[in-house]
Amino acid sequence: MADTKVYQASTTAPVNIAVVKYWGKRDPKLNLPTNSSLSVTLSQSDLRTHTTAACSSTFGPEDTLLLNSSPQDVSGARTQACFRELRTLRSALEASNASLPKLASLPLRIVSENNFPTAAGLASSAAGFAALVRAIANLYELPSSPTELSRIARQGSGSACRSLFGGYVAWEMGANEDGSDSVAVEVAPASHWPTMRALILVVSAEKKGVSSTSGMQITVATSELSKHRFAVVVPKHMEAMKKAIQEKDFETFGKVTMVESNSFHATCLDTFPPIFYMNDVSKAAIRAVEDINTRAGKIIAAYTFDAGPNAVIYYEEENTDAVAGAVKGVLGELDGWEGKEVKVQDTKAIDAKAVQALKDGVSRVILTSVGEGPIRTQDSLISTIGEPIRK
Numbered sequence: 001m002a003d004t005k006v007y008q009a010s011t012t013a014p015v016n017i018a019v020v021k022y023w024g025k026r027d028p029k030l031n032l033p034t035n036s037s038l039s040v041t042l043s044q045s046d047l048r049t050h051t052t053a054a055c056s057s058t059f060g061p062e063d064t065l066l067l068n069s070s071p072q073d074v075s076g077a078r079t080q081a082c083f084r085e086l087r088t089l090r091s092a093l094e095a096s097n098a099s100l101p102k103l104a105s106l107p108l109r110i111v112s113e114n115n116f117p118t119a120a121g122l123a124s125s126a127a128g129f130a131a132l133v134r135a136i137a138n139l140y141e142l143p144s145s146p147t148e149l150s151r152i153a154r155q156g157s158g159s160a161c162r163s164l165f166g167g168y169v170a171w172e173m174g175a176n177e178d179g180s181d182s183v184a185v186e187v188a189p190a191s192h193w194p195t196m197r198a199l200i201l202v203v204s205a206e207k208k209g210v211s212s213t214s215g216m217q218i219t220v221a222t223s224e225l226s227k228h229r230f231a232v233v234v235p236k237h238m239e240a241m242k243k244a245i246q247e248k249d250f251e252t253f254g255k256v257t258m259v260e261s262n263s264f265h266a267t268c269l270d271t272f273p274p275i276f277y278m279n280d281v282s283k284a285a286i287r288a289v290e291d292i293n294t295r296a297g298k299i300i301a302a303y304t305f306d307a308g309p310n311a312v313i314y315y316e317e318e319n320t321d322a323v324a325g326a327v328k329g330v331l332g333e334l335d336g337w338e339g340k341e342v343k344v345q346d347t348k349a350i351d352a353k354a355v356q357a358l359k360d361g362v363s364r365v366i367l368t369s370v371g372e373g374p375i376r377t378q379d380s381l382i383s384t385i386g387e388p389i390r391k
């Protein structure tokens, strides 16, 4: 009798925010970067993708992906590359063990939910592709390590390779032409430095103007400054950042994080035509962090910005009141503070114009911390007969 069973597996996966930025592809097809990068994985209690992957002979004939209840196009080269690579690994398993069900040839049905805005510069593609690859690897019962899976997730979205791990994660750029050594590795688990906190100021939840994918290709094609960044600046920052993490040295971690973000946005400005991801609200966030650090007499807070105006501010738990409390003094009315213990500080130390720009331009805050990598879950988004379940 034909096997009509619905096979399925589910996972959640985290967002990561880079402190040494990936910005440039040396091979756009394989998604190979011009430089290594390093990120902090953020807690899934606050930001996460939840994905269920299923396969069955009753599905299809096409593979499908439902994201936050709306059907997505899976015909793109990046999603196809992930499906193809995972099927190849499953086929090899099936070839070596005839008793395994033949899943590689069955149509896939993927259902996914992001609990944060998609394509708003909140690294949705990172959590999204990490969850997609991890869920299918679980479904196929692949013995692959997170580093092996990171090679596949990288082809979906570069930054996704870093979301296969928790804690502090490096994406080593690699040297091989086929990308086999362009993978993510753990620098330190979350438990090594669990006191790292992140405060996200959501400046804009709208879809961004220039996508990362096209922006970074124009940078590589036109920016002279980026050559110096790839050859000199990033290698230095990678080394300093790894050491700072090993030694839990926040001052160095914070300094490199801010200089890195500035270097990345400088190469965006040096791109022709120029790309501006930061706006006046972002600049106000930088000013606020500078003023908080000046009041403390040392670096206790560090800003970083991705391909959008949202600010991510890293700090250590012991400085929660001095950093998050100062921001709460300005933005205490907004959503995001509920259930988090943060004592409001006066805003005297922060420049009055910056205070006003933040009040006018920030729509919500997210308080989170360093967290774990993908977590397998029994909580499924697909029923036993293969129908999507709405949560």
Ligand SMILES: Nc1ncnc2c1ncn2[C@@H]1O[C@H](COP(=O)(O)OP(=O)(O)OP(=O)(O)O)[C@@H](O)[C@H]1O
Pocket (backbone or CB within 6 Å): 049, 067, 112, 113, 114, 118, 119, 120, 121, 122, 123, 124, 125, 126, 127, 128, 129, 131, 132, 159, 211, 212, 306, 307
């Ligand atoms: N849960 C998901 N499952 C599969 N794909 C996803 C998921 N979430 C997002 N994506 C893919 O990622 C795309 C958004 O990526 P994009 O790089 O534009 O934004 P971002 O990730 O928010 O920003 P950035 O990566 O620059 O920080 C979506 O259009 C979708 O194709």
Ligand SMILES: C[C@@](O)(CCOP(=O)(O)OP(=O)(O)O)CC(=O)O
Pocket (backbone or CB within 6 Å): 017, 018, 020, 021, 022, 023, 031, 037, 125, 156, 157, 158, 159, 160, 212, 213, 214, 305, 306, 307
């Ligand atoms: C600024 C960044 O967030 C850029 C992320 O770029 P993506 O990983 O979204 O790009 P693609 O590989 O084209 O999908 C920096 C970073 O996360 O390192």
